[in-house]
Amino acid sequence: MDSVRLDKWLWAARFFKTRGLAKKAIEGGKVHYNGGRAKTSKNVEAGAIIRVPQGWDIWEVEVMALSDQRRGAPEARALYRETEESARRREREGEARRLNNQVMQHPVKRPDKKQRREIQRFQRNQGE
Numbered sequence: 001m002d003s004v005r006l007d008k009w010l011w012a013a014r015f016f017k018t019r020g021l022a023k024k025a026i027e028g029g030k031v032h033y034n035g036g037r038a039k040t041s042k043n044v045e046a047g048a049i050i051r052v053p054q055g056w057d058i059w060e061v062e063v064m065a066l067s068d069q070r071r072g073a074p075e076a077r078a079l080y081r082e083t084e085e086s087a088r089r090r091e092r093e094g095e096a097r098r099l100n101n102q103v104m105q106h107p108v109k110r111p112d113k114k115q116r117r118e119i120q121r122f123q124r125n126q127g128e
Contacts, residue, residue, distance in 0.1 A: 001066045003043040006033060006050075012067045014076040015052045015059070025053065049083070056097065060086035 004012070007022040010031070016022040023040045025031050032051040033042055044050075048063045061080040070076070111119060 004066045006042040007040045009044045013079045057090045
């Protein structure tokens with residue numbers, strides 16, 4: 001395979017469920033190709049570095065192979081290799097999110113009428 005459009009490659013590599021979502025992310029400036037913004041029709045080359053948002057994380061991958069067909073996940077992973085820096089950053093940020101969620105305590109139950117009034121009174125006093 002000589003060339004593949006960026007949106008098609010992102011779809012084939014399973015970063016996005018549909019080509020439409022890949023196109024929307026590229027046009028929105030979320031996907032960067034070799035350090036810069038790219039157009040949907042940009043031809044992907046082996047060895048290129050692509051930054052792709054995935055939920056809370058940003059993947060930075062090197063293109064290893066080209067494909068315009070969506071296949072199983074093991075075959076899709078063979079299309080790219082994540083950079084070591086990206087893997088470390090995602091691990092650090094994931095750990096920070098996990099620790100932050102442990103610190104936040106969720107209420108056991110909903111506030112009753114008296115507690116709601118106290119909350120409303122507190123919020124009104126904060127605005128003054």
